[in-house]
Amino acid sequence: MDEFDLINSITPRTIHHSSVDVGIGDDAALYTAKNGVQEIVCVDTMVEDVHFKLSYSSPEDIGYKALAINISDIAAMGGIPKFYLVSLAVPLKWTESEIKAMYEGMNELAKLYCMDLIGGDTVSTSDKLVVTVTVIGEVEKGRACLRSLAKPNDIVFVTGEIGSSAAGLSLLLKESSHPETSFETNYFINRHKRPQPRVSVGRLCSNAQRVALNDISDGLASELHEIAESSSVSIEIDESLLPVHPDLPKLNSKWKEWALFGGEDFELTGTISKEDWDVLEQECCRLQLPIKKIGCVREKTESNVILKTEEETMTLEKKGYNHFK
């Protein structure tokens, strides 16, 4: 593969943001930041056989997800994603068309958000594929949704449904199977392979007075821990309120573990004042964006995160779920 040909083939023909002064094709990209905004930047890496397997993920899927998980970080700040840069360490056996397919998977998602690919690097490796995506976004000054903003008496909420990504992975790894149609099987699998970042909800949160927000990459319990720690509060959630797909319990007895610790749902979880919650809930309802109250914030205690079930009240640990163990 010729690097120059590859760069040429992936260079976008159109640029959405006029603030891009120089995109791909020089030593670095140049853009002009707007007045009155803060720049947001994040980077995430996905490694073959750690975060995905080539046996079930196509190059398009891998590209899509690598960008999605970074857009999700921008969403979790309440921001608008604008630009991305892609760095690939590609095994020698990959063909140019497979590499292009990975970029096409990213482009599919980037188009939705009018994002511009402005740079990157492609190098070869002798072994596993490593995909690193950097995303740059912006948020109106002072409106970012930080983890440290939770206060006692806030409502705790989560978007969409949780545990479905872990369910999809379990189906992919054949640890679970769906008793009925393949439609639901594909649904869960897509939740794992092609997560949908919650940019719109993040934007609504940035309109509110004060929202502490995280995206669910490591699992609900872990994300709430981070908010509790950063904000010096305790967070109490109610098991009966956790939004899960109605078929989730049919798949595997581990479904509650998936919902709390499974991760990779890339939904948003956060806290907001009671007054602002009503507005946020209504706005989400109007835009048909699923969001649900799952608990409330307490004064700091020894337990960062507390789960109330019908039978008991227990401390939730900050553990993740190691999918490939």
Add this chain to the structure above:
Amino acid sequence: MDEFDLINSITPRTIHHSSVDVGIGDDAALYTAKNGVQEIVCVDTMVEDVHFKLSYSSPEDIGYKALAINISDIAAMGGIPKFYLVSLAVPLKWTESEIKAMYEGMNELAKLYCMDLIGGDTVSTSDKLVVTVTVIGEVEKGRACLRSLAKPNDIVFVTGEIGSSAAGLSLLLKESSHPETSFETNYFINRHKRPQPRVSVGRLCSNAQRVALNDISDGLASELHEIAESSSVSIEIDESLLPVHPDLPKLNSKWKEWALFGGEDFELTGTISKEDWDVLEQECCRLQLPIKKIGCVREKTESNVILKTEEETMTLEKKGYNHFK
């Protein structure tokens, strides 16, 4: 290794730029861009056994170089490096102290430029170390040194000396040996392992009316090709003017190949009008920054880059030098 402990240990205790609003510790970093500047962003990946070998590079060396090559891209735009983000795919056998040492190598260089580490990601891999660094910088609006700015009759220049990095690698791989002292051996090896980005010269170039600029990552010939192509000109250089270390010819008969195609020198090469050249040369002289005229820009011909030697005039191909072949 616990990811949370690691993040804690690498999080900087002080921040140089007050424009950093949120550094490490949330979903993404937040900063405020200055008025009147353009943001510069670039990303580069280094892979074990492709770009370095653990047999001769310490974790500190690897970290240092991974940051240096990105700072060099900012220098090649005439910019000031400000922030960096680090994404690591780390083999399971690496210890936490080795990972920290890699960050220390980066920090050594970052301190020189008052750069802030504002984010990143560390994941495990079963195989080779992959280090991806994203650097963000800035340049005064309209002052970036782009590849497309060369014009006929410009002076072509290069900083420092070229071929020394390839020489260092050759010494490391024991393909060459230095006939005399180990001082020179170490010098060449350091040129390979710890390149010095030319930020100061880049800044002087950004003061000039118009400078086309590239950093030498793929070799002088390749970089000049890029400028010639982007600017639709031809570039003629004079072999006798190429700045090489006086000991280079002693090391290996390939020394001219190293100078033209070796790459990884991370010097700057560019073109500037005759009038502005005198000023740039004087300013560099005053600051003891080595810079040398090596040729001139011509109207576009069939050959993008032409080398004049005592015997002949030849076309230089856009080839790189594959070090590990």
